Amino acid sequence: MTTTGPKLTAGPDEFALLDEIWRAVTPDAARRMLIAAVHAFAGKGYHATTTRDIASLAGMSPAAVYIHYRSKEELLFNISLVGHQTSLTLLSSIQGGDAVERLKNAVAAFAGWHAEYHTTARVVQYELGALSREHHAEVAELRRQIEQQMRAYISDGVAEGVFDVPDLKGATLAVLSLCIDVARWYQPSGKRTPDEIGALYADLVLRMVRPTS
């Protein structure tokens, strides 16, 4: 019986992209280990991955991991932190004339991010339960900020009278969920680019919040 997993789920292109997210992580060895951990966790899950697997993917000795990270959980926490921080920074950076333009750009950026960084996003989203209680609380605070930011883009349009949203909390949840799930189904070999997915989703979300006649 042949099996398609476990395996590394990203090609060299995403390796380069990942590098971009982690540019701020120093020294080089710590960055290399985080990137290796993302791929190991994505390939066979957090619980089945050993620090030895990660060290081997990073081309280092198992002992070298512990110079930079106290544990496997510490690696996951750092991945989760950087993943949430970069997507929150992107989401918060949207400027624009009116509420329609801002929500459109916010959804396009957030959905596109989850396509481009789908490997990281999968690890971040599906392994939340493996974080320690303290680390989970830190990440939950970032998730609240992401939720607040998206909700603000929607409620701005309600205040301006250009959106009609009977259930603001529910709509915000649905919009975030729609964008995040791109990470599950996106394949670099698929027909749509991250930008095309972003444009499609921006259109669909604007339809969701537009006043009904």
Added chain:
Amino acid sequence: MTTTGPKLTAGPDEFALLDEIWRAVTPDAARRMLIAAVHAFAGKGYHATTTRDIASLAGMSPAAVYIHYRSKEELLFNISLVGHQTSLTLLSSIQGGDAVERLKNAVAAFAGWHAEYHTTARVVQYELGALSREHHAEVAELRRQIEQQMRAYISDGVAEGVFDVPDLKGATLAVLSLCIDVARWYQPSGKRTPDEIGALYADLVLRMVRPTS
């Protein structure tokens, strides 16, 4: 350092619900093993779960597993098959007067299913890569049928002139993705019931496909 995982992710209520999905699986021992496997895979991932873990959760000897299933992968395949078949059957069963009513009921049912059976749905969606090539192909065929069914509900409304959908394939993908991702964030202790989530999502999806003025 305390950690919140691995653990069983469902309470007794979902155990009863799971039983309902698997009513057709006989004998009892085979059904008990499938349910135990769902919880083990959901708790720490497919690759970190051993057949011994599954047997122990089911209250049976490790050797007993092999009477009913050739391998751990065979258990995952059966879970995936039943999960896809029951959601496809539900989706295909929608009857109704007009296209608006049918899409509304289809989305409510499909989103609600992913809330009720979130533990099973997570295993089914996140562990696809662990299926053998042959099993993956069988499951992919069911996924195509689910996609075709949802697309038919949308295109019916386009044909009747009540929906306006510039990108039918893209909208279908987004609607399915929105419903499936309910399994990721749904918590039985949360504020919305599966039925309420279904109703919210039905409304949001109808807004997505409604003609724009």
